[in-house]
Amino acid sequence: MVHVSSGIDLFDDAVLADPYPTYARLRELGAVVRLDAHGVWALPRHAGVADALRDPITYSSERALALTDEVNERVLTDTVVGTDGAAHVRLRRVLSRQLAPRALKSLTAGIHAHARALVDALPSGEVFDGVADLAAPFVSGTVMRLMGLPDRDRARLLDLADATFDTFGPDSARTRAAFPRAEEMFAYLDRFAARGRVAPDSWLGAIHAAADRGDIDESQAVPLMLSYTVAGMDTTIHAVTTALHLLAGHPAQWRLVRERAVPGDAVFAEALRMEAPIQWFGRRAGRDIRIGDTVVPAGEQLLLLYGSAGRDRAKWGPTADTFDVTRPDSRDHLALGLGVHQCAGNHLAVLELDAVLTALGARFHTLAAAPDRAPTRRVHNILRGLHTLPLVAA
Template identity: 55%
Template sequence: MPPLDASSAISTPVDLFDDAVVADPYPTYAELRALGPVVYLERAQTWALPQYASVKAALSDPDTFSSVNGLHLNPEGNQWVTANSVLATDGLEHARLKRVLSKELAPRAIKDLGDDLRARADALVAGLAERESFDAVRDLAAPYVTDVIFELMGLPDVDPGDLMKQIESVFDTFGAPNPRVYAGLPAAQAMFEFLQTVATRENVRPGSWLAAAHAAADRGEIAEHECVMTMAAYLTAGMDTTIHSIATAVHHLTADPEQWKLVRNGDASYEALFGETLRYDAPIQGFGRRVTADTKIGDVTVPAGDQVWLMFGSSGRDTDKWGPDADRFDVRRPGTDQHLALGFGAHLCAGNHLALMEFDAIFTALGKHCPNLAADPDTAPERVLNNVLRVWDRVTVRPQG
């Protein structure tokens, strides 16, 4: 039971990281939202914030809902995976680390990448259009996003498939203790070792994001060890989340051909598709925070030092925010740019502009080369279970229906 205000707090034995819940979390999310703005999760020993309003309020107040020692619902993750990274800092410390790539991630700098992003997408999709079918994960989203991110980061030639699996495992470490958490910890260590031994200042491309981080370390703006942590944070945030968001959008558009028709014909913008995809199926379903002072949420006081779990995935299906049809994918839905899937406020994802441009480039190319894109009736889409990510293993589609 919760340690404070037990008379007013609602607790539940629900395990958000159980296989069945991870596979289809939305019915459970609806049950939690009905219980109130904050619910104590007995098994995870943390407070869940399932409603849009409570998640946004927490994201708007990083002084009270701190990322420091709070992102993971297990001590190993907080101590070894994200400690001292840009993700796990607040205030001036967060701003200092975020400044390392402020120039590279500025909207103007990202806008200048537009022609290259569109050319890469067009060439890739033109080739896929010649096939009988292709996988929206392995053939489309993964090679496109990894090619872009590897180029921008200045990474030397490595197997992107191995790195993708490591990053997926890193996201597993954010959950409450379970086998996926402890299987993911070695993968996180392997990714750090890769960055330390392969992505050195001698190996990375001049003018790249990694080169900028090393230059910041040389100027004394960040410590040498912070260079690796910073790059690990941007690598994990910038790759798998975008890959699986693109695959998710393809899945929903091909499952409902009328939705694809709206996008293809320009009746719904790519930005609207981006927002609706993130609202409907947030790539990161939740992150933790540590409460720094006794804090009133609804009728419950959450004690200082306790953790809360910000349920991004649940916030996107909240009927109080999105209406009674919140469980329907609709690219014409108004206001989807207000989703919380990429954070909000000080911790808004720094790569959100890049992700939107990648979406734009991919779906422009699909509309041009695959106007009759359709789900493959012979191959059902398959998911990978992950504590935090909504991960597709395979989404097979037919370019010409």
């Protein structure tokens, strides 16, 4: 079998801190590259990732998303992202009832009001943290209320969601350290999201109702809740703060956004293209897969590198590493998946970012990085986002 292999370790701290030079090397090596450090195959190019997402039979999500069997079997079994076929459709249907544009229409005014209240509390001309003072309380506060969980648990759930994602990595000290907190997420949901503890008209109440109707098995209720408690907060917080960070560094583009010359969904798409909140997901080869001159044997695991696909010059041209809210094809990014596994909460995430940008644009003419205070990131196995984001608006 002809194949290209590499000793690149995608989970080295230095690579996680700045993965884009490594992604560029992988794209140069080929359409599919064997990563010897982890015994998996990487798909670094936009075309290859898109092809895989369009074919969930050949590229299966079952027992495939994370790099260890323990997480695939103990954390991701019966989750909407870890199932295929009829099982996936059945689980996703429950989420879609709450997250479809029609269902979100009644929430729009309240979400915009929440964003305005937080923006109105920001100091004009003084430093604030775009994560702690805006994106995190806005997104998590919105989702906690819709889930029917107490706001006092917001910080705890954000920490547990972050840890749950960190378990997706290879068998390493970082991954093992996250595992007890991922298990704590299940324990929390077993206790605080039980029947009688969440409102029947909440998102989590709707999951219990689906189990009562027989739409899903009772055992699938808590795993399905992870779609809200894990995927519904961290990823959107990272997307919002990434957009703010990029806009703060590009005054002319912030002016376009403030003047509503570009729609919020275009800003969202370009921010996701530049910095995918989830940098990769795994898949399992459902059969022998020929990619160019390489055959990936059935049963082997592949990593779909969303973060690399977003910077692929074969797709985006020589400006692939440049932030541009007017880019005409930014909506072709793959950061939220594609096809049957496209993120069910993408409409809510767009609504949330648009509410933040609208509120900021209505109050502030300028948005800039705080002088002498750099943003910080936390090294993470799969998520990419800012831990702090010092900003000044006036």
